[in-house]
Amino acid sequence: MKNIEQILKESLENHELPYDEAAWESLSKRLDGSTPSPFYRKWWVAASVGTVLVGSALFFTLNSQSESSKNTKETTPVITQNTTTPQTGSQTENRLNTTNNANPQTNTHQSEEHLNPGTQSTPIDHTNYQNTEVTQVAQNSKDASSQKSGANQNNIPFTVKNTQNENNGPKEVAYLPVILDQTNLCIGDEIEITNPNETLPISVIQNNRTQIIKAGSKRTFTANSEGVIEVVSGKNTQTITVNKPSDKLYISADQTILYNDGVPSIEFNVSGAENAVQWSVEKYHSEVQNGNLIVHPYIGKEITVKATSKDLNGCTVSETKTISIKEEYNLQAANSFNINSSDSRNNKFMPYALTERNTAFELTILDAKSGRVLYKTNDASNGWDGTDMQTGSLAQVNSTYIWRVMMKNPLPGEPKVYNGTIVLLNN
Known part of the structure; x- marks a missing residue:
């Protein structure tokens, strides 16, 4: 931008006022010594002052615009x-x-x-x-x-x-996948799920219901219906398949007690299983023979057994059966004997199971009225013939006496003491 002084100088040098004949004659008269008119004197002064004012205003205006433009750009x-x-x-x-x-x-x-x-x-x-x-x-x-x-x-x-890192965007949080112990369950099975994330929760969706596991926590879930359980950890989704058991077990048994060597036994068998069967029974001693369950009911009249197996999907299948036995085991002892019978098994008293079993015992006969001991033996072949050992005479006929057997080595589940009553007959 040109200097303001240069601009004014060039403007004034090129400025030329128009020729005025009257003004020139007035100026000639003044040069000749004549007195100028007051009107022209005032006009000359006003023109000079106006020129100065216009030049000053133009100077300050151009200078202000130049300074403003320079400051804005700087x-x-x-x-x-x-x-x-x-x-x-x-x-x-x-x-x-x-x-x-x-x-x-x-x-x-x-x-x-x-x-x-x-x-x-x-x-x-x-x-x-x-x-x-x-x-x-x-x-x-x-x-x-x-x-x-x-x-x-x-x-x-x-x-x-x-001052930012190379990646200015938010970091994507990484979820850890859940480690599942099983991916196939059966109805009724339980599974414990642990959230491995330190700060982030995971969700478990089962039966259209979402449950949240907090960070670092664990929960136990029961597979209560057939379908799929989803375990969601961020974008990682794992599934657990819940299967319904495909097999059906059937248990059968004869309610008649079988005596093998004087020991009571009832046999249970099962069908419908694809794999091996596990048996269980309460209160009674039992063993498995050829896949069948042998129960020894020494006491009681009801037996409840349970058979459990696995189907092809690995699901547990089970069946329970309860039977009532017709008689209670009491060493197969008779409730009377006749001393005049020709049958050796009936003219003396000895519980029949003791004659079949090779086990140590002690048999005692007591007077029901006085409690006095009439007879005692540990020999299964030497039963009581009705004689009072203290007097050597026959005990009172048609009377009831008490017997008691103490087992020296009872079998598993077998009681140690058996007892009952016997009537002495003489017909």
Whole structure:
């Protein structure tokens, strides 16, 4: 921009007032010594003052516009993002070197494009502007020598220091997969599920119901219906299949007690199982022979057994059966005997099971009225014939007596003492 003084000087030099004959005659008269008219004197003074005022106003107006344009351009920063490796000293400065141009748009374009070699200029993401540090590395040049040389006051170089990590976006949280002990369950089975994540919950979906397991916690779930259980940990979904048992067991038994060597036994068998069967029974001693269950009912009149197996899917199948026995085991002892019978098994008293079993025992006969001991033996072949051992005479006929057997080595589940009553007959 030209200096204001030069502009005024050129304006005044080229200015020429129009020729006025009357004014020229008036000026000639004054030169000849005549007195000028007061009107023309006032006009000359006013014209001079007006010229000075107009020139001053024009000067201050142009000067104010120039200073305003210069300040606007000097305070407008050009922000660039340094995507190269930070360096020290003058190497970290991105200086803009552009030529002066009267068009502001051209200057702005040049200030953004003309960077030092080796430095790229990329737009700054304003959404992350708080993470970008902008440093001005050149001072505003206000000295007269820069202004005279026509340097562009807009071109103030900046350097951009990126303080973010390489990945500015949010980190995707990684879920740990759940370790399942089983992926196939059967109805009624239980499974414990543990959440391996330290801060994140997981969900378990069963029967269209979602249950949450907190971070680091565990819960036990029961498979109560056929279908699928989903275990969701983030984007990782695992499934547990719940199967319904496919087999059906059937238990059968004869309610008649069988005596093997004087020991009571009832046999149970099962059908419908694809795999081996496990048996169980309460209160009674039992053993398995050829897949069948042998129960020894020493006491009681009801027996409840349970058979359990696995189907082809590994599901547990079971069946329970209860039977009532017709008689209670009491060493197969008779309730009377006749001392005059020709049958050796009936003319003496000895519980029949003791004659079949090879076991140690002691038999005692007591008077029901007085409790006095009438007879005692540990020999299964030497039964009581009705004689009172203390008097050597026959005990009272048609009377009831008490017998008691003490087992020296009872079998598993067998009681140690048996007892009952016997009637002495003499017909």
